[in-house]
Amino acid sequence: MKKKQLLTVLAAPVIAFSLFQADSASADTNFDTVNMNNTELMIEQKIMKKNGSIHNNAEITRNEVKKMLQRADEMKGLNAKDLFFTDSSNKGKGANPKEPITKIDMAKVFTLAMNDGEIPEVDLEVLNNFNDTDSIPEEAKPYAAYAVLAGAFDIGFEENFNPTEPLSREEVAKSFKPLVFxxxxxxxxxxxxxxxxxxxEYEQGGMALxxxxxxxxxxxxxxxxxxxxxxxxxxxxxxxxxxxxxxxxxxxxxxxxxxxxxxxxxxxxxxxxxxxxxxxxxxxxxxxxxxxxxxxxxxxxxxxxxxxxxxxxxxxxxxxxxxxxxxxxxxxxxxxxxxxxxxxxxxxxxxxxxxxxxxxxxxxxxxxxxxxxxxxxxxxxxxxxxxxxxxxxxxxxxxxxxxxxxxxxxxxxxxxxxxxxxxxxxxxxxxxxxxxxxxxxxxxxxxxxxxxxGEAENVREIVDYYKDQVEEIKSEVVATTEGPITRDRKYGDLGVSQLGNMITDAMRERAGTDIAFQNSGGIRNNINSGEITYGEVFSVLPFDNYNVTSEMTGEQIKDILEGPAEDDWNFMQIQFSGMNVVYDPSQPDGERVSSIELWDGTPVYTKGEANDETFSVVTNNFLSTGSGDGYYTFGEVEWESDPDFQRELFADYLRDIRDRGETINPDEAFDGRLIQE
The missing domain is CATH 3.60.21.10 (Metallo-dependent phosphatases)
Structure with a gap:
């Protein structure tokens, strides 16, 4: 809504990366106008004059903009003689009304019209989005900042504001929309x-911001x-x-x-x-x-x-x-x-x-x-x-x-x-x-x-209060790594990851089973190089999932590795431990896995035949229901629960490495457990 009063901006706005030109709206909509461009819309509103054909890129003069303000009934409180900045083209005698209007001129026009001639106090930090902030005259910055925040101009992060460039007819029409509607x-x-x-790390985000x-x-x-x-x-x-x-x-x-x-x-x-x-x-x-x-x-x-x-x-x-x-x-x-x-x-x-x-x-x-x-x-x-x-x-x-x-x-x-x-x-x-x-x-x-x-101070106080409550727990160093440990998959979109291998190893060791499975979607973050804190472990495994164990057949294990047939993207994205798997992604659904062998050499699936024995398996309670990520095969068996959260057992796994005086080499996490033919 238009503000007809002096305004103070308490915090600088963020950039607005305009991805799409406005082209439509819906419901209770004037469908004769939704597909108009800005110039056509202002002509339809009788703010711009058509003068024959429409030329969206034609420059528009200061005098034409003044007439648009008059048609929009937006000249209240404005001094027409002092409406525009003095430019060098008229030798300091005042702005030449026949000159094309520039962006800083339009910013001033827009801001004063929105505030009945008052000059608002604004935080100029928003202008830091532009590469050429220093080229904006100091007296023009409050107007430019206000116009950007109020929607007269789009913001392109790390692009130029171009304060002295003449505006096209379409750009002027766009800046008039908040005045007209x-x-x-x-x-x-x-x-x-x-x-x-x-x-x-990126100085980004947070609810205070x-x-x-x-x-x-x-x-x-x-x-x-x-x-x-x-x-x-x-x-x-x-x-x-x-x-x-x-x-x-x-x-x-x-x-x-x-x-x-x-x-x-x-x-x-x-x-x-x-x-x-x-x-x-x-x-x-x-x-x-x-x-x-x-x-x-x-x-x-x-x-x-x-x-x-x-x-x-x-x-x-x-x-x-x-x-x-x-x-x-x-x-x-x-x-x-x-x-x-x-x-x-x-x-x-x-x-x-x-x-x-x-x-x-x-x-x-x-x-x-x-x-x-x-x-x-x-x-x-x-x-x-x-x-x-x-x-x-x-x-x-x-x-x-x-x-x-x-x-x-x-x-x-x-x-x-x-x-x-x-x-x-x-x-x-x-x-x-x-x-x-x-x-x-x-x-x-x-x-x-x-x-x-800027930040909202009342929100910052809430965040800081809770931050103090968890800081001691969060800062515990559980291990050290020589490089980043990532959830990036071994074969692009497919395969195991460094974190997936380590987490499933921790699950299998804790449960004492032959095999471990973990859904990739449950691993939510990477670990940075250097000291690993408990806070980082939490960010990797934030969900309150816990281990469950059962016995599964070789055929069931193969079905899980193949992935849900109706969700082809899930194929070979599940993380696992305790077995070596050979697969060919070029084969059709259900035929991609050719060999599964436990690490002790016991065959699980070879040359189209599954072992008749059953194998002990640990997974998490999310997958065990049979509905998690569409891995329905997990729902075919009964599971016994381990009350410890997965992140706690993974933290313990890392603490054991720390207590042995060892550091983690992430490259060693990629072993031969998965081979793509």
């Missing part, structure tokens, strides 16, 4: 996974900023897991989130703990597609949507879990629940909310998306929901896949913002003030490097 800024996080602290970014947007658009989360919020770090996610929820409370969705890992501590955290949250955590199998109804804790008041608009927010939840969390924690496809539910609920007066309907979800490598087309559940829509939704936020996704599908802006607070999603909706129709939308990705933004 109300702006709804949707800021989103997803897959925070308890990363409330900044990443010190996220809070600072939100403060920046609210400082220029207090009435029009919506903040949502896409799920998998709490599980994944020592500072969060040690308090069952309460520390993370408190940071989102302090920031003032409007809504969140239930991710698959929200169930990792069981439904009772999830319900406790939902009660602790000052915002609703939504799950519109969570139903009880027995009754066909939503459980009483699964709120489907909320409606929030944003600057005179009612914004309806639906929350969705991913349909993959039963396969990507401990199945016993979601037993008796169903997670159906969201599309028909979205249609029903959007109509219900509009009947209650919602002007805008959006989704925050844990639905995964990604850009297809060759075509850049957006894929996944997030894309499926957008493609199925027929005018019910205005914006979609996703999660789960840990990807950067930004674009438009079926005229709907969609975004997913990486993971671990490494980015923030940003959707802008431009809304007509009279009809409340959406005329345009844009999608950005906001970076979270610490030198580009």
């Amino acid at each position: 109300d702006v709804i800024d949707i800021l989103s996080t997803n897959d925070v996974h308890g990363n409330i602290e900044e990443n010190p 996220v809070g600072g970014i939100v403060e920046d947007f609210r400082s220029v658009n207090e009435e029009g900023t919506v903040v949502v989360d896409g799920g998998d919020t709490m599980q994944g770090t020592l500072i969060s897991n040690s308090f069952d996610g309460l520390s993370t929820i408190e940071t989102l409370n302090a920031i003032g989130y409007d809504a969140g969705s239930i991710g698959n890992h929200e169930f990792d501590w069981g439904i009772d703990v999830l319900k406790e955290r939902m009660e602790d949250a000052n915002y609703p955590i939504l799950g519109a597609n969570i139903f009880e199998e027995e009754t066909g109804e939503r459980p009483d804790w699964a709120q489907p949507y909320t409606i929030v008041e944003i600057g005179g608009y009612k914004v309806g927010i639906i929350g969705f879990a991913t349909t993959e939840t039963p396969e990507t969390t401990l199945s016993t924690h979601v037993e008796g629940l169903e997670f159906p496809t969201p599309a028909p539910i979205a249609e029903e609920l959007s109509a219900e909310m509009k009947a209650k007066g919602a002007d805008i309907v959006m989704v925050t979800s844990h639905l995964p998306g990604w850009h297809e490598e060759t075509t850049d087309e957006i894929m996944g559940e997030l894309a499926d929901l957008a493609a199925s829509e027929n005018g019910g939704l205005d914006a979609l936020v996703g999660g789960h896949s840990h990807e950067r996704v930004a674009g438009h599908i079926n005229s709907i802006p969609v975004v997913e913002a990486d993971r671990y607070t490494e980015a923030i999603g940003h959707i802008q909706l431009f809304v007509d003030r009279d009809s409340k129709e959406i005329y345009h939308s844009e999608v950005d990705m906001l970076e979270t490097y610490s030198h580009l933004a």
